[in-house]
Amino acid sequence: MDGDKTEVVAILGAGAWGLSTALHLIDAGYTNVTVFDQASEVPSPYSGAYDLNKIVRAEYEDEFYTELALEAINRWRTPFWGWNFHQVGYVVATSSAAPAKAVDHLEAALSSIKDHPVFAPGISSLNKSEDFKKIYWQFSGPMTGFKGYLNRLAGYAHSSNAMADLHRYLVSRGVKFILGAQEGKAVKLLYNTSNPSERRCTRFQVASGRVHQARRTIVCVGAYAATLIPEMGSFVIAKCWSVAHVQLTERECDYLRGIPVLNVRDLGFFFEPDPATRLLKLCPLGAGYINSDANTGLSLPPSGSQRAPKDYIPASDEKKLRRLLKETLPQLADRPFVDQRLCWFSDTSDSEYCVDFVPDTGGSLIVLSGDSGHGFKMMPIVGEWVLKLLRDGRQVRPRRQFRQTQKRDADWGNDVSWRIGTTKEIREVVEEQDRMVKARL
Numbered sequence: 001m002d003g004d005k006t007e008v009v010a011i012l013g014a015g016a017w018g019l020s021t022a023l024h025l026i027d028a029g030y031t032n033v034t035v036f037d038q039a040s041e042v043p044s045p046y047s048g049a050y051d052l053n054k055i056v057r058a059e060y061e062d063e064f065y066t067e068l069a070l071e072a073i074n075r076w077r078t079p080f081w082g083w084n085f086h087q088v089g090y091v092v093a094t095s096s097a098a099p100a101k102a103v104d105h106l107e108a109a110l111s112s113i114k115d116h117p118v119f120a121p122g123i124s125s126l127n128k129s130e131d132f133k134k135i136y137w138q139f140s141g142p143m144t145g146f147k148g149y150l151n152r153l154a155g156y157a158h159s160s161n162a163m164a165d166l167h168r169y170l171v172s173r174g175v176k177f178i179l180g181a182q183e184g185k186a187v188k189l190l191y192n193t194s195n196p197s198e199r200r201c202t203r204f205q206v207a208s209g210r211v212h213q214a215r216r217t218i219v220c221v222g223a224y225a226a227t228l229i230p231e232m233g234s235f236v237i238a239k240c241w242s243v244a245h246v247q248l249t250e251r252e253c254d255y256l257r258g259i260p261v262l263n264v265r266d267l268g269f270f271f272e273p274d275p276a277t278r279l280l281k282l283c284p285l286g287a288g289y290i291n292s293d294a295n296t297g298l299s300l301p302p303s304g305s306q307r308a309p310k311d312y313i314p315a316s317d318e319k320k321l322r323r324l325l326k327e328t329l330p331q332l333a334d335r336p337f338v339d340q341r342l343c344w345f346s347d348t349s350d351s352e353y354c355v356d357f358v359p360d361t362g363g364s365l366i367v368l369s370g371d372s373g374h375g376f377k378m379m380p381i382v383g384e385w386v387l388k389l390l391r392d393g394r395q396v397r398p399r400r401q402f403r404q405t406q407k408r409d410a411d412w413g414n415d416v417s418w419r420i421g422t423t424k425e426i427r428e429v430v431e432e433q434d435r436m437v438k439a440r441l
């Protein structure tokens with residue numbers, strides 16, 4: 001199906017995956033690519049990757065994803081992407097209080113790479129706190145019962161900068177961007193007919209009411225996928241995790257430069273501080289939060305008058321992060337957190353990505369979704385999957401196909417080894433915060 005490269009292609013969503021798609025399409029010779037985004041600038045604050053940094057690692061217990069991630073890492077280590085890649089190493093650990101699932105995950109992650117020819121030379125086991133102290137000589141915390149390993153092949157990427165750089169580059173290559181809440185926000189996909197054998201997505205409407213025509217529409221709106229394609233709500237849910245930061249002084253920032261990413265599976269993870277903002281970014285680990293609509297059953301990021309945490313993170317997450325700091329950098333453990341927020345992504349129950357044609361649309365509509373909170377690292381190669389889809393006319397990789405629907409139940413995602421804990425509704429978090437504020441009065 002390697003078709004007409006002059007066809008009108010509309011990419012809805014200028015997040016990590018939409019930008020990657022635009023890049024690979026123009027590199028392959030497509031000449032008429034327009035990217036729409038509801039935000040007025042790129043990176044969009046609605047993007048799950050609107051952030052200082054994201055982990056780039058390749059240890060998956062699943063060889064398929066390990067190989068994809070290795071391909072991505074090889075791309076990060078090139079002059080085009082390398083500005084935003086920091087191969088500082090990645091330490092995975094558990095604390096003395098870790099539940100069995102976290103310990104099992106760590107062992108499985110290690111065994112997936114310890115004999116792998118590419119990783120093995122860069123892996124060191126860390127069996128006691130003294131081993132951690134050798135790597136993190138700056139840490140004065142006890143790191144009680146920490147066990148784990150260091151993977152030198154991994155690190156992190158500056159996600160907002162990577163998106164900003166790619167946006168600038170794409171503009172210079174002639175990709176058009178239509179941004180903003182009125183002209184850039186897609187609100188409805190329009191089809192020529194409802195007859196499945198002839199149905200094509202031929203147009204879409206943006207919030208201003210304007211209608212755009214496209215031969216190919218590629219939906220990359222992350223956590224918002226079900227707003228445009230409601231059927232997706234049966235196998236992709238919008239979910240969020242907390243993000244918080246500690247503001248450092250220049251000297252504190254310099255002191256911590258070059259530390260490997262530390263991921264303590266039962267507590268959370270943090271990165272070397274960002275030299276431009278001097279922020280130390282932290283994320284607690286857990287099963288995340290969803291926002292289910294009682295009528296439709298869909299989980300979507302809160303909108304309109306819906307209440308959602310703003311300038312605070314759930315109390316249990318804050319507790320985990322403060323414990324993580326006490327164990328590592330106790331001098332920061334009581335500092336106020338700044339820029340606290342919830343960050344949304346699209347989650348599948350088995351953590352598989354979905355990059356596929358929407359069925360019964362004659363190849364006119366493609367969706368990229370289900371990043372499951374581990375898709376940023378793939379940014380350099382995601383667009384290649386779209387090209388393969390266009391070339392082969394069927395999904396080759398990743399593996400989850402659009403038709404694989406899934407009933408949402410309490411066990412959603414429990415089989416994913418790196419998700420520890422139980423998913424909560426956002427409204428429970430808001431109610432809990434209200435109770436805490438009331439109790440303080």
Ligand SMILES: Cc1cc2nc3c(=O)[nH]c(=O)nc-3n(C[C@H](O)[C@H](O)[C@H](O)COP(=O)(O)OP(=O)(O)OC[C@H]3O[C@@H](n4cnc5c(N)ncnc54)[C@H](O)[C@@H]3O)c2cc1C
Nearest residue numbers: 013015016017038044048055186221222371374375376377
């Ligand atoms: C807290 C957190 C930590 C994470 N950590 C990591 C990590 O360490 N490593 C890793 O690899 N991945 C990580 N991820 C996942 C990563 O952020 C996502 O995989 C990645 O952002 C997915 O890209 P995307 O383009 O599908 O979606 P997004 O980047 O979310 O982009 C979606 C875009 O669609 C736009 N949009 C939405 N609705 C519309 C509409 N109607 N019309 C037009 N535009 C619209 C948005 O403005 C946004 O720009 C993390 C995610 C979160 C939330």
